[in-house]
Amino acid sequence: MYDGPLPDDFLDRPAPDPAAFGFSAEDDGSRDDALLGRNMTMPAYHPDGEALRASGVRVVPAVGAASGAAMPRRAGEALAALLGVEAVEFPGDHGGFAANEWSPQNDPAAFAARLREVLDGD
DSSP states (O other): OOBSSOOTTGGGSOOOOGGGGTOOTTOOOOOOSHHHHHTTSOOOOOOOHHHHHHTOOOOOOEEETTOTTBHHHHHHHHHHHHHTSOOEEESSSTTTTOOOSSOTTOOHHHHHHHHHHHHHTO
16 A cells, blocks of 8 residues: 555556565566456546435545555545545554454454444434
């Protein structure tokens, strides 16, 4: 995850060392699935804030406490700003609901407790 807005030349830069992400040195960086292979070049999506506010549905933009300034956090904060609400912070990174080999520090129980707190809040 890149911490902060991506520079204009981001996709032109050399690929990072696969070992930094736990992959073998032979990993060529190719990704054939939609999530890993195409998420850096997908077209921008701009939600209709007026329609979301007018829907009557409670929208709770959430961000991970350990997400730094990475893209998932910035997206949650941008949605909150669009809706005129505060983003709600959850424990862990942007996948704080699951602890796994990439995010072993996540605490799903703490995430669940925070989710219950947020959902019971209104």
